[in-house]
Amino acid sequence: MRRSAAPSQRLGNSAKKPRFIPPGKNNTICLKKENEQLVPEIKLTEVEEKQQSGSGHTRALSRICGININSTQSVESLGEISSMEKCNGENECKAAGMKKVNRTKADPVHVPTPEIARHKKEEDEPDCLAKYFSVVWCKASKKKHKKWEGDAVLIAKGKSVILKDMEGKDIGRGTGYKFKDLESLDEGQTLMIGGKEIEVMGIISAEDFSSGKCFQTGVGMSTTVPIASSQSTLKPFCSPLKNVCKPSTKENLLKESQNYKPRHDPNASNSLVMPRPTPDHQRTFNKAGLPVVDVVVDPYLVNHLRSHQKEGIVFLYECVMGMRLSGKFGAILADEMGLGKTFQCISLVWTLLRQGLYGCKPIIKRALIVTPGSLVKNWKKEFQKWLGSERIKVFTVDQDNKVEEFINSPLHSVLIISYEMLLRTLDQIQTIEFNLLICDEGHRLKNSSIKTTTALVSLSCERRIILTGTPIQNDLQEFYALIEFVNPGILGSLSTYRKIYEEPIIQSREPSATKEEKELGEKRAAELTRLTGLFILRRTQEIINKFLPPKKESILFCRPTALQLELYRKLLSSRVIRSCLQGVLENCPHLICIGALKKLCNHPCLLFNAIKEKQCNPTCDESEESNLYEGLREIFPQDYTSTTFTETDSGKLQVLAKLLAAIRELSPSERIVLVSNYTQTLNILQEMCKHYGYSYTRLDGHTPISQRQQIVDSFNNKFCSAFIFLLSSKAGGVGLNLVGASHLILYDIDWNPATDIQAMARVWRDGQKHTVHIYRLLTTGSIEEKIYQRQISKQGLSGAVVDLSKTSEHIRFSIEELKNLFILHEDSSCVTHDLLECNCMGKKDHQNPSSEKLPVYRGCQLGQHHAKADSKKPLSMSQLMQWKHFSGQHQTLADPFLERIKNNISFIFQNVTNPAIPTS
């Protein structure tokens, strides 16, 4: 709050400050008298105002400020109120007066005079521009010593004013002021609004108001510094002697030159030097006046760092050093998956632990890294990978390694712990002073009230970094929570944020938004991006693509088997689904129906199991499910059992079996990650591995955290015998490196594209040596196609659902959508392709368009022009259109793996990223 900066208080003579004079005659006279006594040089003239309607102003104001003013709140006539006491509450009052603060005797005195006739035209002008002021306010009183209660923003337009607190809430309104007075309102002037008195602190530009900047407290716009370019970081060595603030005796200089040397040579070629502190920074953080020494990243690391990683380290350094925003030390590194966030953090931690810009004093002593359980060991491994085991000792907490050991160990300066373990050992962790906190996969902190967030906040470590590869800007509330975690207070309180940013931004996106609302929303969004951009860094996969081998993605539409079709039809004709479509059932039975269809697509035996289970344990509260299964058991063969594994019952499993065989035969040294979101499906896939004698390893939600890294490591080892890695993507996929495999098969599809994208990123990442093949299996014409379409349709694209925790339960379906979901398209070879309205449909396949000159009108002529798709974002329909696409009945397919399985496939979309880079 800027209270103390009020001119009246700055001058330390509030008694001299002229008092507010309301325009009511009696008051005016009495206050005038008082005023004259206090400030003899100010003369007040009685305010003569004509009754007027303010509604025009109000509307104009609401247009400009984007404030909804209820018509019942329209400004009333001045004559209705004769004194302040008559004001209707504090927030609504129409009469006011003003005068200029008398600071010195020599100051010109502002004497408002009526001159109504002369200014009539001016005053009636409804389209005059709004002006904005930063002000301080307090309750109106006759006290000599004002005690300002808060900062506020004043909007003056025509003859009306609105006072907003720093959360953007209206706290006062008034009208009936003199147009001229509001026009000439300036710093130091006071004004009465309702029961409040304000003093103008300064003028706010229209830009700063509409962007919402003026509501930002605690962070001056001038406190920000531009992002340092990588070049600017490569500064020549600057002798630390220059900055010594001690007496420059020869002796001192010599001594200090020996003591205060950068740890690494900033002049060396390829050196990465951190930005030097500004004088302001030095004043705040170097009170002892120690010499300023260059902080230089260990060349051992720099040799391995990619250029985006160097920039990322500089960015993180500036953030945690409070160089980007004064008084704020947090950052969000939101680089897309696989860009090496871990390595960037390790470089930062190592630099901060060993070096200091002021007198070489290490910037941090201890760092805490909190990460999902499955990544604890990976962090340790990465520390060892980049720094070896000699330079630094990191401590990981698990069953055998307790926090006490870390507390008592002088050797360890980095503690790595899982979120779960953190909660369990919070009491002990709280006793340790950490100077840097890194939260990996930190999008989980999006809810400020969850235990984990509360626990982390309780650690009182100001330097906080969130790492996340998942986009975070889609949900404004969650976005706020993450920002509030790293840089508390930067966006004001939650209610401020809602008023200033969230509401206008959301409002502007409504189809019914007016032009003004759209403009305001855009400006607020732009300002939010600007402000948060100072401490959020996100780079996309493209920057690393050039270091990666080619990636071939294929979407395989697998024909359902006869058994699947029959069961599917039966399910769709069930009473439950019919009632769902009429919207007459409660308790979301559509979720049960969707679940049953998805199971069926994976393998009919999953549905069989569910039916059997229901028959064995019927519970009345789940009767919808029993109803749904009515008559299904009869469709299965008499001797069907869930233990007799057979791939012939599932279209996708048939394709999978052939695909695995093809890979085994054609690329015997290459390995596969096989992903499903369901444990039961993974069981089936595991059975299949056994059946065919494929060696496998498995990681799912049941795998003990302590074993996960070991499973990953041994799989990535080139001597590992496991051919297949069975992975439950939701349970443990995030952050894992599975570069030991070069084929990844997504057996089922999730509602949330982010889950699938996460899984795919496990294989195509730094360290991958082979061409990567990604296959997504979808059952033709089924609900899986619909889910896929939803992923790539507008909804998926607008990015609203890019949150790993969101499942179908969080998705609302309209009856129309459900109708669409519950259709089986039996006569289409690819409904998704049908939807593209591609001209080739049903006429001709396109396998190798480059060798074929196709007429221009063909929408599906794809050629070599691959869409410049961001591999980490959901595809759009139009991007999909750019992919090669062809039916499985094509004579010969260029892809040898697909050639082997084409008979079971009705359609294929395929795209190659990085085709130019030769494979190894």
Ligand SMILES: Nc1ncnc2c1ncn2[C@@H]1O[C@H](COP(=O)(O)OP(=O)(O)OP(=O)(O)O)[C@@H](O)[C@H]1O
């Ligand atoms: N400069 C580099 N040179 C070689 N390998 C690198 C480099 N930077 C990172 N890597 C490797 O790339 C892989 C991915 O890095 P990392 O796990 O840090 O990615 P990430 O950004 O955390 O991704 P995610 O969001 O998936 O967790 C790791 O195996 C890491 O060792």
Ligand SMILES: [Mg+2]
């Ligand atoms: Mg990571």
